[in-house]
Amino acid sequence: MKYLNLLAIAMLAVAFTACSDEPKSTYTREFNMIYPQHAAGHKSISKIEKIYENGAKAVAEASYDGDHLKTVTATYIDKTGSVYNEETIHFDYKNGAIICDKKIQPVTYAFEVNNQGSIIKLTNVTTSRTASALSYGAGNQLEVAQVVTPSSTNVTKMHWDNNSIAYWNYYAISKTDSVAYDYTQAIPNKGGVDVIGNNPFTFTSLVCEIIRNAGLYGATSAYLPSVIKTDGRTDPETGEFVLKAYAINYTLDADGYVTSYTTSENPKYTVKYTYR
Numbered sequence: 001m002k003y004l005n006l007l008a009i010a011m012l013a014v015a016f017t018a019c020s021d022e023p024k025s026t027y028t029r030e031f032n033m034i035y036p037q038h039a040a041g042h043k044s045i046s047k048i049e050k051i052y053e054n055g056a057k058a059v060a061e062a063s064y065d066g067d068h069l070k071t072v073t074a075t076y077i078d079k080t081g082s083v084y085n086e087e088t089i090h091f092d093y094k095n096g097a098i099i100c101d102k103k104i105q106p107v108t109y110a111f112e113v114n115n116q117g118s119i120i121k122l123t124n125v126t127t128s129r130t131a132s133a134l135s136y137g138a139g140n141q142l143e144v145a146q147v148v149t150p151s152s153t154n155v156t157k158m159h160w161d162n163n164s165i166a167y168w169n170y171y172a173i174s175k176t177d178s179v180a181y182d183y184t185q186a187i188p189n190k191g192g193v194d195v196i197g198n199n200p201f202t203f204t205s206l207v208c209e210i211i212r213n214a215g216l217y218g219a220t221s222a223y224l225p226s227v228i229k230t231d232g233r234t235d236p237e238t239g240e241f242v243l244k245a246y247a248i249n250y251t252l253d254a255d256g257y258v259t260s261y262t263t264s265e266n267p268k269y270t271v272k273y274t275y276r
Helices: 002-020 205-213
Strands: 045-052 057-065 068-077 083-092 097-102 107-113 119-124 130-136 142-148 153-161 164-171 176-182 227-234 241-252 258-263 269-275
Touching (some): 057 205, 068 205
Antiparallel strands (some): 045 057, 068 083, 130 142, 258 269
């Protein structure tokens, strides 16, 4: 009898583990997905690791159904080694939904795409509220992204030059922000990775990186920046708003794909990429 009880407990544990990997949503609708098309040489990211000098790190891992992004699992660990946030994002292309199993609160978004398969709108299916709206310009380059909450609408405007992001500006009720890039080394972005410091929309930064790599947020920069300009402040003498420049150092594999980069920002960190 004791053996049977232990066997039942073990089977229940296996069943629970299997169920926990499935999306927790019953949302359905008629939806016709248009899948993004990638340029020759594009590589899909299977893992991103962001590792800080103080020991904190964030890890995002992606799985695919053929060529299409299926899930992203992200884990965030503080410098003591404790997990302080984790989430799994499921992509349901049949019903046009993104199902988020978050530690804080699960949520399901219905999404719409343009004729190139890039997301133009996310709607919270529980509240029917728009969560974000995105518009694209020439070359399917993201130009304006609005992130909507019950109390505010935050806007990011992106500016492109030579098919790469030159700078972006962020506008919110109590905050503005800017990031600019220099491309003096002109390293081709063969794998389609996201540029450092790009503003995230609705999801966390690493999740957005993988979504961009999958083409669901439009085109990625044709080149990788050699300098990021951020940490904006107002010069006390001139009253001018200035950005601080930080160098970016890339490690490339034998075929020219980025495997990692570091910056001189404080705190310093390294980002590592693994491709399928």
